[in-house]
Amino acid sequence: MHELSLCEGVLQVLEENARKQGYQRVKTVWLEIGALSGVEVEAMRFGFDVVTKGTLAEGARLEVLELPGEAWCMQCSITVAAKQRFDACPECGSYQLQVTAGEEMKIKELEVE
Ligand SMILES: [Zn+2]
Secondary structure: OHHHHHHHHHHHHHHHHHHHHOOOOEEEEEEEEEOOOOOOHHHHHHHHHHHHOOOOOOOOEEEEEEEOEEEEEOOOOEEEEEOOOOOOOOOOOOOOEEEEEOOOEEEEEEEEO
């Protein structure tokens, strides 16, 4: 389950930030997850609870903000909505799409004390 290693990555960022900014506890994490990132939100929630046990983020709330996917269609020369990777262009049916948004996963905001 690669979500588990993603959660470990998130925890690492939280711990690094805690050293830099001097907070003791993380209460809420707002995580942006792109629709095309391949990350499963439920697996992320489960993994987050597992990896944060006994850390500064134990019991923290995980708020997930799902970002819509976007792709550039080379045929139409426009940006179209992409619900999944390797979808065809909804306008012309072409598969010559370049994903431009929705592949990322990042921490947007933290509530700490
Ligand atoms: Zn198109």
